[in-house]
Amino acid sequence: MQDIQTQEDIYKVVDEFYKKLFADERISYIFTDVIPVDQKLEEHLQMLVKFWSQAILGTGGYFNNMTQIHLDVHNKSALSKELFTIWLEHFEAAINENFEGFNGERMKNMAHNLSTIMQIKIAQNK
Template sequence: MTDIQTREDLHLLMSEFYLKLLADSEISFIFIKVAKIDLAPHLLELVDFWEQILFDTGNYKKNVLQIHMDLNQKTKLSSAHFAIWLNYFNTTIDENFAGQVAENMKTRALSIATVMKIKM
């Protein structure tokens, strides 16, 4: 396996990740019924976000914490939701990539999730 290197790698990763999330009834309702995401543009925003975090591209301009705080006002994002999200996230990375960027992405995801849980 190769490491995460390109925007295309991130798009593949996010697509595979969301297949898992949207198939899990314990968490899928948040995306489908509460946030009502339009998957194609949502995936592009996620790619922008992770490209910014991992490769410092400058493409992502939104406040990810505020987006999730607003979502938490609509439905409580529990520790269980974060655990499910992180499990699928890490599993999807491990199934598709290996290397320093992949490991950094998992570390950053844990850090982001931890901060969000504390703020909520």
């Protein structure tokens, strides 16, 4: 298996990842009912590609405030520790099933770290 090297590779990861999220009813409601990203899925996937491409490939162009975006989601419907665990499981599986190597490991580590940061911000926000 190859490492993640291009924006097409990142698209493959986020596309497979979102298929898993939508197929899991423990978390899918967030993406269909709370924030219906299923209605603008291509746009959303492109935003995720922009974010991960900047983080992993150093391409630039992502300027949004990720923490605030997730605080806003949380204020509509609680983002529990369990939801973060489910999110991370599917994210890791989407990478492990398709790629192998340094950049894949970096993406998984970064997702873990951001998940922790988001949960701390959510706890502080109460």
